[in-house]
Amino acid sequence: AQTVTQSQPEMSVQEAETVTLSCTYDTSENNYYLFWYKQPPSRQMILVIRQEAYKQQNATENRFSVNFQKAAKSFSLKISDSQLGDTAMYFCAFTIRGAQKLVFGQGTRLTINP
Amino acid sequence: EADIYQTPRYLVIGTGKKITLECSQTMGHDKMYWYQQDPGMELHLIHYSYGVNSTEKGDLSSESTVSRIRTEHFPLTLESARPSHTSQYLCASRRTWGTEAFFGQGTRLTVV
Numbered sequence: 001a002q003t004v005t006q007s008q009p010e011m012s013v014q015e016a017e018t019v020t021l022s023c024t025y026d027t028s029e030n031n032y033y034l035f036w037y038k039q040p041p042s043r044q045m046i047l048v049i050r051q052e053a054y055k056q057q058n059a060t061e062n063r064f065s066v067n068f069q070k071a072a073k074s075f076s077l078k079i080s081d082s083q084l085g086d087t088a089m090y091f092c093a094f095t096i097r098g099a100q101k102l103v104f105g106q107g108t109r110l111t112i113n114p
Numbered sequence: 115e116a117d118i119y120q121t122p123r124y125l126v127i128g129t130g131k132k133i134t135l136e137c138s139q140t141m142g143h144d145k146m147y148w149y150q151q152d153p154g155m156e157l158h159l160i161h162y163s164y165g166v167n168s169t170e171k172g173d174l175s176s177e178s179t180v181s182r183i184r185t186e187h188f189p190l191t192l193e194s195a196r197p198s199h200t201s202q203y204l205c206a207s208r209r210t211w212g213t214e215a216f217f218g219q220g221t222r223l224t225v226v
Contacts, residue, residue, distance in 0.1 A: 096211075104159075
């Protein structure tokens, strides 16, 4: 079974700081995608960043980057120069090749303080 | 803005009533999903579909049912609502396995 674990229920940092959210996953498959999604308060869930498992290079989207460690089955999200608008629930998600399901972790509630 | 819509946004209904939560997308996506989001915000997959006339139960047992008669439409029905069904329900769709999933704004259901 595919599982995703986020071990940090809540995190809080000051504006402009860098924060790293952790995610680990478990699968015996070799071809899969990993995602980070953001759910701001009372707003729609949106994609932050996506990583293909067969690409060794870590994905980057502006202030957001990942540290993908395939052997360790780890997929952490780093937010640089954090902003108040980054306050949200962050979900790590995972899907294997050809699978129908998109499996989510438990979520991390991130608060950026002014 | 994602082209996936859920109605109603909020619903308060009495125990025993039948309800249907609507979800529609205009992106032509084959794969659609229903998630139940509990107060702790964790997402639980309750139903999914990979095309017309195909539906499957998810990881969390649910008394709800779904149908997929048209590609764009994936409604969720509760035949007899109970207070334990009180939750937020999120609908999502995606084109294929490795692509981005788009989410609706959710329906917050309260059963009294």
